[in-house]
Amino acid sequence: MKKFLSLLALVLLFNLNTANAQKNFNVNGIEVPRTLEFKGKSMSLNGVGQRSKFFTDLYVQALYLSKYSQDAAQILDSQTEMAITLHITSDLVSSKKLSKALEKGMLKSVGDEGILIFSKELKELEYLLTTEVTKKGDLFELTFNPQDESLWITKNGTYKGQIKGLEFKKAFYGIWLSENPVDKDLKDELLGK
Structure with a gap:
């Protein structure tokens, strides 16, 4: 009986340690949580990857969804909670450079005509990202709130503001x-492919 109880305790301890180890996912030294909470709702890690440019790692990015999906179009059209996190991994990423890189990324995504539609929102985004210095180790959470159709920006757990609009x-x-x-x-990694 003692052997059975010892074996049972060992199995339970192993399972407990395995469960704790799986709460986070490590990407190049960055601990990425498997779940993210927003206004009482839980989102699960859909995919994670490293954004690099010219052989320099810039940030570790994760996509969180309320329901796992590999369909990018469905994710973009979805009106449920979702979040993108950016873990800054390079001193080369400043507040201004991050803001400009996001603007360039949107231009690539929506084109010249599309970018004009969002000029007001891009100015708001730049303001929210540049209110303080951005440095290696900073964590941005960019969370879509379907209740008011807005993108909430937090930095290192501190709410910075929100930008309205599903589009x-x-x-x-x-x-x-x-x-x-x-x-x-990176797109494939975020989609878990």
Whole structure:
């Protein structure tokens, strides 16, 4: 009986350690949580990848959805909670550079005509991203709230503001998930492919 109880305790301990180990996912030294909470709703990690440019790792990015999907068009059109996180991994990423890179990504995604539609929202985004210095180790959460159809921006857990508009959300997430993403490999990683 003692052997059975010892074996049972060992199995339970192993399962507990395995469950704790699976709460986070490690990407190049960055701990990415498997779930994200927003206004009482839980979102699960859909995919994660590293954004690099000219052999420099810029940020680890994760996509969280309320329901797993590999369909980029469906994700962009969805009116449910979703979030993109950016874990800054390089000192080369400043507030201004991040803002301009996101604007360029939207331009690539929606084209010259489309970008004009979102000029007001892009100015709001630039303001919210540049209110303080961005540095290596910072974490941005860019969460879509379907209740008021707005994109909520938080930095290191502090709410910075929100930008209204379902169409803006589609264009913004399109930076990574559209037919013309900034990085096709990263798109596949975010979609869990």
